[in-house]
Amino acid sequence: MSWYFSNDKPIFQQLVDIITTDIIIGKYKLGAKLDTVRDLAVEAGVNPNTMQRALAEIEETGIIYTKRGDGRYVTEDYSKIASIKEKYVNGYTEKYIESLKNLGLNNDEIAEAVKKLLK
Amino acid sequence: MDLIMECKALTKVYTNQIALSNVNLQIGKGRIVGLLGPNGSGKTTLIKLTNGLLTPTHGEILIDGEPIGVNSKKKVAYLPDHNFLPQWMTTQQMLGFFADFYEDFNMQKAEEMLKSLEIDKKRKIKTLSKGTQEKVALIMTMSRESQLYMLDEPIAGVDPATRDYILRTIISNYSENATVIISTHLIADVEKVLSDVIFINKGEVALCDTVDNIRQKEGMSVDEYFREVFKC
Numbered sequence: 001m002s003w004y005f006s007n008d009k010p011i012f013q014q015l016v017d018i019i020t021t022d023i024i025i026g027k028y029k030l031g032a033k034l035d036t037v038r039d040l041a042v043e044a045g046v047n048p049n050t051m052q053r054a055l056a057e058i059e060e061t062g063i064i065y066t067k068r069g070d071g072r073y074v075t076e077d078y079s080k081i082a083s084i085k086e087k088y089v090n091g092y093t094e095k096y097i098e099s100l101k102n103l104g105l106n107n108d109e110i111a112e113a114v115k116k117l118l119k
Numbered sequence: 120m121d122l123i124m125e126c127k128a129l130t131k132v133y134t135n136q137i138a139l140s141n142v143n144l145q146i147g148k149g150r151i152v153g154l155l156g157p158n159g160s161g162k163t164t165l166i167k168l169t170n171g172l173l174t175p176t177h178g179e180i181l182i183d184g185e186p187i188g189v190n191s192k193k194k195v196a197y198l199p200d201h202n203f204l205p206q207w208m209t210t211q212q213m214l215g216f217f218a219d220f221y222e223d224f225n226m227q228k229a230e231e232m233l234k235s236l237e238i239d240k241k242r243k244i245k246t247l248s249k250g251t252q253e254k255v256a257l258i259m260t261m262s263r264e265s266q267l268y269m270l271d272e273p274i275a276g277v278d279p280a281t282r283d284y285i286l287r288t289i290i291s292n293y294s295e296n297a298t299v300i301i302s303t304h305l306i307a308d309v310e311k312v313l314s315d316v317i318f319i320n321k322g323e324v325a326l327c328d329t330v331d332n333i334r335q336k337e338g339m340s341v342d343e344y345f346r347e348v349f350k351c
Contacts, residue, residue: 007340010331049314
């Protein structure tokens with residue numbers, strides 16, 4: 001099956017992250033219709049209930065919405081996606097900084113380490 | 120929750136061995152449930168009780184609110200853990216046999232699955248390999264439009280690629296209101312498709328929870344958690 005899941009987190013949370021990322025990078029365009037829960041579940045190789053729960057969770061952030069009797073769509077409002085993107089960027093960065101702090105690096109050294117690898 | 124299956128104080132004793140002891144379970148509609156436990160823990164006994172192949176010593180089972188009987192059997196599709204296929208028939212003949220036998224047998228669904236697994240319908244069952252026979256048996260079971268599928272070790276003898284196909288088939292074929300109960304040791308393979316798991320040990324229910332809850336609470340996969348709980 002095509003989607004990869006790690007062992008330490010609930011599957012629905014990982015689905016939320018994967019689909020949100022796909023929306024952020026524009027794999028699903030603004031205003032595009034999403035596949036049905038069933039189709040997405042088959043594609044990911046997961047239980048349809050789990051997929052349903054993940055989509056409901058994403059819907060709460062406002063980047064997708066349901067048209068009654070029709071299906072789910074990506075928002076047309078890019079500012080909503082931008083704010084979720086910022087949240088994800090902050091989340092990943094905090095995690096990264098945290099692990100470098102655990103290695104005993106101070107702020108300057110962390111900035112230096114990032115700059116070095118970005119070149 | 121709308122229940123498809125309910126066990127109340129279910130107990131099964133063989134001559135002088137307790138196979139199931141005071142099992143209370145409620146299983147809702149539209150779920151895919153993993154029935155997990157070490158060898159000899161009572162999984163097959165529980166499955167056979169739901170099919171009416173065994174009768175309880177104490178307690179009862181209700182299928183969709185009814186006791187085990189003709190009506191419950193119409194609603195339950197059962198895949199045994201041993202080979203039940205009529206060896207002398209061709210797959211083609213067996214399709215006809217199943218269609219005659221079960222009102223809810225969906226011929227089109229069966230034909231599609233046989234085709235996508237490239238199984239030659241003209242060959243006699245006994246000439247098919249062990250793995251292929253298992254695939255045919257599963258196709259026959261999943262082609263019924265049932266409300267409850269009881270699959271006893273459905274993927275043990277097939278290769279990993281076919282396992283994935285079978286799991287996808289289960290997800291895409293079971294209807295919104297149908298429940299699938301899968302007994303297996305291959306937890307890592309099935310974990311993603313399960314909504315709930317039941318751990319059964321020495322005839323007792325040790326745990327009954329959703330996969331996501333277990334992962335959240337324990338911070339590990341169900342497979343890892345099983346290894347910890349049942350460490351030898």
